[in-house]
Amino acid sequence: MADALVVKGLSKSFGDRLAVDGVSFSVKEGEIFGLIGPNGAGKTTTLRMISTLLTMTSGDIWVYGKSMRTDADYIRRCISYLPEDAGAYKDLTGRAYLKFMAGFFANGEEMENIVDKGIGIADLGERIDSKVSTYSKGMMRRLLIARAIMPSPRLAILDEITSGLDVMNAFEIRDVVRTIAKGGVSVLLSSHNMFEVDQLCDRIGMIDGGKMILTGSPSELKERYKVGTVEEVFIKAAVKR
Amino acid sequence: MNHLWNLIRKELKELLTPASVISIIVVALLFASLGGALSSEVEKAEALPVIGVVSYGTADHYRTALDAIDAYYSSSPGSVMTMTSDHDDAESIINEMKGSGISVALVFGASYSDDIDSFVSTGTGPGGVIEIYWCEVSTGVFGAISAAIVSDLIDTINHVTAAEIVGTIGGTAAMLTPVSSPKSHTSFNGKMYDGYTPSDISGALQSQSLLMPILMMIIITMIGSMIISSMGNEKENKTLETLLTMPVKRTTIVSGKLIGAAIAGLIFGVVYMAGMYVYTNSMSAGSLSLNELGLTLGPADWIIVAAVIFLAILSALGICMILGAFVKNYKAAQTLTLPISVLAMIPMFVTMFVDFNTLPAVLQAVLFAIPFTHPMMIMNNLMLGDMFMVWAGLGYLAVFALVMIYITVRIYNSDILLTGLIRKRGKGTLSAIFRGSLLKTR
Numbered sequence: 086m087a088d089a090l091v092v093k094g095l096s097k098s099f100g101d102r103l104a105v106d107g108v109s110f111s112v113k114e115g116e117i118f119g120l121i122g123p124n125g126a127g128k129t130t131t132l133r134m135i136s137t138l139l140t141m142t143s144g145d146i147w148v149y150g151k152s153m154r155t156d157a158d159y160i161r162r163c164i165s166y167l168p169e170d171a172g173a174y175k176d177l178t179g180r181a182y183l184k185f186m187a188g189f190f191a192n193g194e195e196m197e198n199i200v201d202k203g204i205g206i207a208d209l210g211e212r213i214d215s216k217v218s219t220y221s222k223g224m225m226r227r228l229l230i231a232r233a234i235m236p237s238p239r240l241a242i243l244d245e246i247t248s249g250l251d252v253m254n255a256f257e258i259r260d261v262v263r264t265i266a267k268g269g270v271s272v273l274l275s276s277h278n279m280f281e282v283d284q285l286c287d288r289i290g291m292i293d294g295g296k297m298i299l300t301g302s303p304s305e306l307k308e309r310y311k312v313g314t315v316e317e318v319f320i321k322a323a324v325k326r
Numbered sequence: 327m328n329h330l331w332n333l334i335r336k337e338l339k340e341l342l343t344p345a346s347v348i349s350i351i352v353v354a355l356l357f358a359s360l361g362g363a364l365s366s367e368v369e370k371a372e373a374l375p376v377i378g379v380v381s382y383g384t385a386d387h388y389r390t391a392l393d394a395i396d397a398y399y400s401s402s403p404g405s406v407m408t409m410t411s412d413h414d415d416a417e418s419i420i421n422e423m424k425g426s427g428i429s430v431a432l433v434f435g436a437s438y439s440d441d442i443d444s445f446v447s448t449g450t451g452p453g454g455v456i457e458i459y460w461c462e463v464s465t466g467v468f469g470a471i472s473a474a475i476v477s478d479l480i481d482t483i484n485h486v487t488a489a490e491i492v493g494t495i496g497g498t499a500a501m502l503t504p505v506s507s508p509k510s511h512t513s514f515n516g517k518m519y520d521g522y523t524p525s526d527i528s529g530a531l532q533s534q535s536l537l538m539p540i541l542m543m544i545i546i547t548m549i550g551s552m553i554i555s556s557m558g559n560e561k562e563n564k565t566l567e568t569l570l571t572m573p574v575k576r577t578t579i580v581s582g583k584l585i586g587a588a589i590a591g592l593i594f595g596v597v598y599m600a601g602m603y604v605y606t607n608s609m610s611a612g613s614l615s616l617n618e619l620g621l622t623l624g625p626a627d628w629i630i631v632a633a634v635i636f637l638a639i640l641s642a643l644g645i646c647m648i649l650g651a652f653v654k655n656y657k658a659a660q661t662l663t664l665p666i667s668v669l670a671m672i673p674m675f676v677t678m679f680v681d682f683n684t685l686p687a688v689l690q691a692v693l694f695a696i697p698f699t700h701p702m703m704i705m706n707n708l709m710l711g712d713m714f715m716v717w718a719g720l721g722y723l724a725v726f727a728l729v730m731i732y733i734t735v736r737i738y739n740s741d742i743l744l745t746g747l748i749r750k751r752g753k754g755t756l757s758a759i760f761r762g763s764l765l766k767t768r
Contacts, residue, residue, distance in 0.1 A: 162573040
């Protein structure tokens with residue numbers, strides 16, 4: 086499989102603080118790659134750089150062979166980023182929000198097709214025509230997942246997608262992620278939920294103190310640390326540092 | 327272009343909510359109805375007040391005075407009433423006034439006529455005394471109009487009585503007015519206005535002097551608050567993060583926000599202008615119109631006015647988007663509306679009460695540097711032909727707006743939008759805005 090994303094020696098400084106320190110990893114096409122690590126480890130900063138939101142201090146990022154330093158516009162057409170605890174425009178209805186976002190990817194009938202796809206993924210029934218301000222957290226998350234997936238991105242970057250959701254909503258959203266990956270979309274996600282990472286991800290990378298301290302599949306890592314869960318891998322790796 | 331329109335529509339949907347539109351319309355209607363109320367107050371004050379007369383007999387100077395009052399009230403004869411109260415019984419006079427709906431009573435002394443004759447022949451004594459009683463007076467600013475009318479009536483009685491006395495001693499009425507000054511010539515702003523006093527001119531300009539500063543202050547404060555709050559909301563909900571990862575140029579995102587907010591600002595401005603127009607017109611009722619002074623604006627002038635207002639709104643939005651880049655959430659955004667309000671209030675108060683040209687050079691420079699001064703002065707400058715200020719203001723505003731937009735685009739291309747300002751030894755993040763360290767294709 087070809088590389089959907091390659092990150093090499095990526096660093097980011099905020100003033101005198103080095104938030105990300107020489108991180109390198111790659112995500113294959115159709116792969117779900119989980120980024121884990123303690124709070125403040127540099128996961129979100131890394132995702133933001135890959136999403137073209139933050140500039141890189143050093144290193145580089147390639148998405149489907151194109152460098153962030155020279156082809157950020159191309160990369161934006163390939164990716165879809167869903168920030169942690171993101172919201173939508175509260176004065177719009179769910180449908181109007183999807184239409185607004187779809188407008189950046191296509192026009193006319195093609196845009197309507199994208200919106201229809203989004204409405205199908207969101208699965209909000211008649212509430213798709215309600216104002217976003219009236220949505221529950223679960224409904225909002227479904228709408229945002231739909232927004233992120235409906236334009237058929239080649240690389241989906243999802244930050245804490247099930248954070249704060251109930252069991253049912255979290256289960257359904259994980260199912261959506263699995264489905265899109267099967268359809269060939271590469272997924273880079275970050276999560277504090279080790280069960281979710283174990284269930285969903287083909288490979289995992291752990292960041293601590295801005296450095297990538299381990300990568301591998303959940304089974305490889307469990308075997309390497311001789312433990313039964315990814316949570317225990319996390320603890321052992323963190324303690325070892 | 328399609329992306330731009332998509333963003334503009336989104337901004338308009340967010341800014342022109344039913345709540346914001348209704349509140350703007352209600353405020354405009356309040357101004358208009360307040361203007362209507364003021365207008366009727368002015369009309370009432372300008373009408374001849376119902377007058378009561380307490381006098382004794384019809385001989386000599388009494389008759390002359392009563393004839394003068396009747397002549398003065400010839401357009402409203404029913405407003406003159408003869409009272410029956412005694413001239414030195416104040417309580418009775420007031421009660422009769424209240425009972426008969428009389429606003430003002432002229433009370434002639436019992437020896438009014440004799441006192442005039444005595445004064446004329448000896449040159450001593452008080453002369454004929456007319457005491458004036460007011461009942462249920464208006465304490466508003468327009469109450470002074472009724473007092474001015476009565477003062478004018480007393481002057482008329484004085485003049486008619488004096489003319490009669492002069493006639494009896496063999497003189498002519500012309501002897502009473504050997505000097506006259508029927509026409510004023512006022513040089514103002516390098517132009518001569520024949521037949522008008524400075525008060526006529528300032529009265530005619532009052533509607534513009536009040537309307538534009540207040541209107542611009544309201545619009546700038548309002549749209550400033552809206553755009554900063556919108557930025558706060560976008561950051562709080564992380565919709566801005568999502569928007570910035572869309573395949574659209576940052577310049578288009580900035581333009582969409584600016585144009586959407588500018589359109590909303592102009593719509594609100596037109597609604598406010600209608601309300602304020604009614605209000606200020608009622609305030610300047612009775613004064614000369616600008617047409618009478620030849621102070622009118624042609625089609626080209628109106629285009630300049632529109633351009634100046636648009637550039638001022640764009641400048642305000644630019645400042646607000648720069649300020650908005652540093653807010654973290656909606657709550658923090660509320661506190662950042664203060665600078666823009668102060669920047670709008672300073673020129674508003676100055677241009678309402680002081681002539682820009684009479685200010686010290688330093689203050690003129692400070693006011694000139696504030697972009698919102700120019701739309702507040704533009705109509706008066708155009709009407710008075712101060713074209714240097716017009717073109718200088720227009721040029722300054724264009725440059726100012728462009729600089730603000732440039733800085734905004736640079737901020738949108740930098741990390742500051744998400745991270746805020748970060749202190750750093752040597753070159754800081756702020757300087758990164760102006761360095762070439764941004765993603766090249768943004």
